Amino acid sequence: MAAALEAEVNQYIAELAGERDERGHRLVVRNGHHQSRTVVTAAGPVEVTAPRVNDRRVDDETGERKRFASKILAPWCRKSPKISEVLPLLYLHGLSSGDFVPALEQFLGGVTGLSPATVTRLTKQWSDDYAAFQQRDLSERDYVYVWADGVHPKGRLGQTHSCVLVLLGVRLDGSKELLALAEGLRESTKSWADLLRDCRRRGMRDPELVVGDGAMGLWRALAEVFPVARHQRCWVHEARNVSNCLPKSAQPGATKAMQEIYNAEDRAHAEKAIEAFAKTYSAKWPKAVAKITEDQEGLLAFYDFPAEHWVHLRTTDPIESTFSTVKLRTKVTRGAGSPAAALAMVYKLVESAQARWRAITGPHLVPLVRAGARFENGVLVERQQEAA
Template structure:
């Protein structure tokens, strides 16, 4: 990867509905976007409970393979292992929390009767046209729900900066940066295929199967919007 520049990373730890040799194992996935907007699979590796050491090993391997320039932004869910490992390897890469994961986490802390209205209010935050409008919608959510649902508000507030980090990047890219959808959409299909597997599966077997399925899907991944102009702007700011 030494001759390529990756501006964004999407990361996730994937668990499958098959019996592995070690139930604590998962597959750590990294997808990168190049400076010309193409998304590529960068890493597919064994992980242990999405732990900090597992993620650090994956990131160090990326650096050893040539990804020496810090990406601008990494997008992932709230798994603490990755966010602890990231600054140890790519010190200037900013973090963006996935809004789909965060929305689910917040709604789980609300009664079902409140969830539809709260979901719409959260949507107003991350779909706002400007950072200031998002901040205002964020403040409104906090004001409305804090008196009765402190745990839900605390879950949202603790990642405020990381949830709104995407606003610092070209608007054409926001649709790509707010969630881990590049990984989630791919692995929804992969899970359907692996769900047909019976019996206990070795780590080597599941990794090989998933790698082949993801590489096949990679050919159809959507490029970043607004490239190359928006990426040129990004690289020079």
């Protein structure tokens, strides 16, 4: 590290060698070394004596002296930047603050800078990151598809029946992105409406399709705030609700029959599969059948979008799969101490997972959906006409 710091300073001085005062003396020169300090790196504790720089240049706007700032090691830093980044992430993924010293002592060769207080101080940045996320401008982001769901992590939220309301969106390039995340009460209409209104206030457009479960609060709020958006019911939630209305002996057959519906090659075959389902189960279990027949339009809306996107639009799985990890992490920590800290932790976990999300299949078709192109049974209508 010492060699790298020396090289950094030498390059900085060489680049500014032409900066001179009225007497021809350089304005940027070496000025000895700082006091030695121990810095924790991935290779263990290292004794570092950083070089000093005397920079006599003055900022024309502020009138203040300019200063050399090392990109390798910040002033008074006791850990390399990489260590500072890794510690909060390890905490997020299951290592409690009190476990850092015994867990990392052998790996790093020492415990300097690894106290629980240090880790806790680093994690406070999450709250600032979450606050910035909540205030960001959405006018330049165009979300064509949106998944919406309410999840219940183990973190301590504000009220007994609170949950985390989550919106994930698909942008024009087909990439998935966390759109919004906030605390809500029982997935109520008011809670969803407050979140959606906040998104609209910050510039969000009506999405083309919103995928969600059977919670009526979401759909009522969408009709009020984003009335143009179409609705798609999640088949995973629907199948679960239907199965709950059936005895265990009938559930395997009903599950297979529902798969025939949402895996059908087109809307016509799906509608026939619904008729067959009703014929088989309506006499004994009319409530189970009603859950499908009464929501038929919302369950089959995905057929009016590109076939490449169907596998993504039939379910809220992008949220479910992401939050399975969140629930495990918040269970390990037994809460985050406060509602604000719990939401900040959930946000950072989702942000960490977001780096691994894949774009939806057929991303080139997303702009066509936003442009209003019409699809019939997953095929672009104009292409059908050209082929004819």
